[in-house]
Amino acid sequence: MTLPEKPALRPLSPRFSSGPCTKHPGWSLDGLKGALLGRNHRQPETKARIVLALTRTRDILRLPSDYRVALVPASDTGAVEMALWSLLGPRGVDVLAWEAFSQDWVTDISEQLKLPDIRALTAPYGELPDLSNVDFARDVVFAWNGTTSGVRVPDGDWIATDREGLTICDATSAVFGQRLAWDRLDVTTYSWQKVLGGEAQHGMLILSPRAVDRLESYRPPWPVPKLFRMTKNGKLMSELFEGSTINTPSMLCLEDYLDALDWVESVGGLDGTIARCDANAKAIADWVARTPWIDFLAKVPETRSTTSVCLKIVDPDIVTLRPEAAGAVSRRMAALLDAENAAKDIASYRAAPAGLRIWTGATVERSDIEALLPWFDWAFAHVKRGLAKAA
Template structure:
């Protein structure tokens, strides 16, 4: 394999991590100067800051007025766990998973909650399960976008409008980059560290009126720890959804979340955010189509994520190597990109097939994606010349 010359242009921002993700363009620590540090989050100004996060999120995402929005502990994971442990068990549940985090939720439901009437629909990396098999008489748990596989559901058409169960959607790398059909979703979760580039550790939890009705009419058979409890005496704890968080949030992180939300408004709101992410995906798609270095892990174009863009190497010679060699090549390519300072944290997820994962969320500039792609060509050719016969 001929090694091309080292590219001359470099990304202005080499941060392509899939979480925590790149900060918004132009971000500096000055963005946090208004943070309510040294004050109680339960003070009047503290609750006002938290309520502002909720209100701006509702407006940006077009969340219905009768849906409740809460800030919860432990990032998206905490939000999903709160939903699973608080809501499931009232009826059967269909678990839909095609990457590592979805499979984690399967483990929780099958091995921890031990729900005997749980059905599991899974697919390998790069594919979606057969969604037509899902029974919406049951509760349904799924990720909208598979962060570690780069595979998303193309739309909400597969979700029954007349569902009897609840739909519980982990949308952590989809919210603010993909159009979510709120009328078909009962529980939606995400974290600040993804599409808007906020700091980690805090999650967002959205509940439809149907989900609230379940909380108020159903008591799980298992005990719930304090940080999961959303009801008291059979009624929803409204304070959770008015800025009165269950545990102490970082007011620095809250200020950073507000900065990201204001920036999102400045670039055209949800429409602008989606356009930025889809433009990044299109740049990668053009490069893949024009070259021979890489292919998408997602096999069907309509399912390719515009945030967690997962790639595998397309070299037929590499495909004939052992899995160990394939993994070593991918590791060395990611290491070389990092050494050159053009892509940090761009290796594939540890459980995914060998390759690269490039974050293309709205805080990433298309020009940085375009500047990176020739470096991938160069890095792969350099490594392959050494390791691929």
């Protein structure tokens, strides 16, 4: 077996983690100089920065004018939990799960909220549930993009426009990277740490008027923790969507978010960030098409993620050696590329099938993806030879 030479060119940034994700090109601490540190977050100057973040979010994402945006605690997870604990109950629930995090929502709804009428529509890693089976007379909970499986919904066409229930969408690895059908989403959540490369612990919650109507017409039968409360005396806490926050936010992290939004506008706004994600994903797709030992975990091209690309080893010499061989190869490749400072954090998620996972979000440069791919070929050849010698 002839081994390829070690590539001469390394990615300028080897950070391909799927969360927290790499900072945007050109990021530096200088961009945070305007942070109002050591100031109460309810004062006019500091609250104005939060309002600015909400306003710019609305404008850049092109949200419908009657949708509301809030900054909430505990990252995307906190935003999702706020929605589940505050909105679910009056209707049956269809919850879709095809990877690790969407399965968490199945667990929370069934084991914590213990709702009486739940349908879990599931699929194995690499596939989507049958979307035609979703009943929109019920509430529907789903992730737009499955970060740990590399599988996303192809579009919003499967979501009924005349739905009776609410749609609650965990879109944390899709917002700013993929086109969302806002008119078909009643609750949308995300965190700053994904496509924008922002800091963790802060979540964003976007509500449609239908979601607001539910909040004001329904009171859950269970105690709702303070961090999840969006109503008071049966009415929406409108101040939450006007710059007030449930708890104390980090003004340093907020300034970092505003800096990321500046960068988004510098690359062409939403169209620009989506184009960057698409170009990164295409670079990998072109390489996979000409590389026989690797394939996408996602089985259907239209459902492949353009932000979190998950790959599997399919080399026949490896997969027929023993069942765990492909996993051993991918783990050794990830360790080798980490040691070479060519790629950090590219092993698949701990609960997912063994393989490689490359974040291709907007803050990743396509030139770094292109520089990474020869390293994959080099690492695979070396690991495969080592495995053959040990057999």
